[in-house]
Amino acid sequence: MKNAQTNQNNVPITVALGDGIGPEITRATLKILEAAGARIAPEFIDIGEQVYLAGHSSGIEPSAWESLRRTRVFLKGPITTPSGSGYKSLNVTIRKTLGLYANVRPCVSYAPFVKTQHPAMDLVIIRENEEDLYAGIEHRQTDEVFQCLKLISRPGCEKIVRYAFEYARQQGRKKVTCMVKDNIMKMTDGLFYKVFQEIGAEYPDIEQERYIIDIGSARIATRPEQFDVIVTSNLYGDIISDIAAEMTGSVGLAGSANIGDHVAMFEAIHGSAPDIAGQGIANPSGILLGAVMMLVHIRQADVAEQVHNAWLATIEEGIHTGDLRGEQTLQHVSTAEFADAVVARL
């Protein structure tokens, strides 16, 4: 991003470096975007641990919302929520406050360059992102009994299911699988599946199937090749996206888009990994691939492709951070060296 601040054509985006490994991987990503000539003007906001500890129980300052509402595009490093019941998950707060209803998580094999037992896997999880047990409604009934409310609404189901079918059609994908537990939760998960069938009827060109989440997860874990687009509710999506990402070789490889009607947020699917923070060894690929999705979103598909290709070339040449194993050549590098290697291949 040559002269980012002064070029009027640059798209303003909000950036949060995050906690733990967040600053390392987010800075590495920004460096690559800059070198690729991304036409962006980053505005930095502080969120996460320091903000929580300064007394904002949601982990975000009021002024940060202003930036997000103005730029409408957010590149977010992973953050740490301090433990203790007084702290609400900022990830959830942001998703709900900004109405980011669709969490899009592609999980793709890069075999043979990244070792995986499932070289043919190429699936996308479309996870509902605002409802379910994530609605944040928990109470203490008595000293001994606690409850959490799982909330499923028809508008919520319609939005996510419609999104999944439109996504499949636009990306030329062939099948959408719905995963629910409607044999037990006949009303809530039953509604999700009912809406899937209703809206699915408008997409006769796309194959449709349903799995109960237990055996569906088991199939993802053993035969991920058989899936294409998967649409599911919030908690199931959380679980199966970690499974699918890890099976491609590392949970550190997956980026995601959180899409709303007005704002979109891009991030890695992994957390802030405090155990390896500050060592400069984290894999920046997750947030980098999130940033690639962001570039497509802000209509810089040319730059997105360039960055993606340079990243692929790096991985294919066996230049990997420590979390990855390839079949062939192999050189384990630091976060910064990995970023430099991507830049050199732009």
Place this chain on the structure above:
Amino acid sequence: MKNAQTNQNNVPITVALGDGIGPEITRATLKILEAAGARIAPEFIDIGEQVYLAGHSSGIEPSAWESLRRTRVFLKGPITTPSGSGYKSLNVTIRKTLGLYANVRPCVSYAPFVKTQHPAMDLVIIRENEEDLYAGIEHRQTDEVFQCLKLISRPGCEKIVRYAFEYARQQGRKKVTCMVKDNIMKMTDGLFYKVFQEIGAEYPDIEQERYIIDIGSARIATRPEQFDVIVTSNLYGDIISDIAAEMTGSVGLAGSANIGDHVAMFEAIHGSAPDIAGQGIANPSGILLGAVMMLVHIRQADVAEQVHNAWLATIEEGIHTGDLRGEQTLQHVSTAEFADAVVARL
């Protein structure tokens, strides 16, 4: 069970053949138990599809409860709950009515005799079996909004966590892993993990760790060898036990025990598979291994060992039902032929 009905030393057990593949696999199992000289006197009850359709919305007749309360031991074939919101899951009704709080699900590799990518896996999932979203409390708020209540109680957590640690100690296992999502559900899942820590303090001889369920599931799917005993709440346990079982080679290989203070139920972890019912090709191993756990429970460990060894010998010689793949010799047989092969090796 020679002269089962007339021998006063035989232990009365309640048996339900179930729906779908249930009758085939349950009869195959009873045949093997009989040939092994199990000292049992089966009492048959009808449950499932026919009972539902005859107007009992829970899928079980009042008289069947009487048998269960008397024998206190239940060998149960998989059953089919008709779809439609009027029918409650009988599995859940039985578990809750009889207070079967601990669902014990061993998932063990039989490599190289059964093909798996994880030859060293040997884990046991201890799943809480009465609470969580399975409490069966769902409502319709408006035409468009549905809710399901996740219920977690301190006594419920204490019972299952205590069971897991006692199980680990008795079986000589080294580690208990707790899986929760307490970064989001701070009260409910938070309580589960708090109780895990409290009770864990009484078992300093056993290694203890916690995983968030998303990355925990991902690790089961990629590195199951690292787990030993896993204790978790109902829905997570449902999902990860299907994953772990499928990874051993087939979900058809896992049996389970549902343990209460007064009654215990033994079953396969898979369902009634109506798509292959009546073809005589289903794998009876799940319910057979459930029956082996039952024999240990009724203090016939000698017979249990004999049946288990004969089953292992059958599998090791490459005699498999159609759902299994071995590395070496391989003969695909029917349900009945498989049972005969086990009997021949008793």
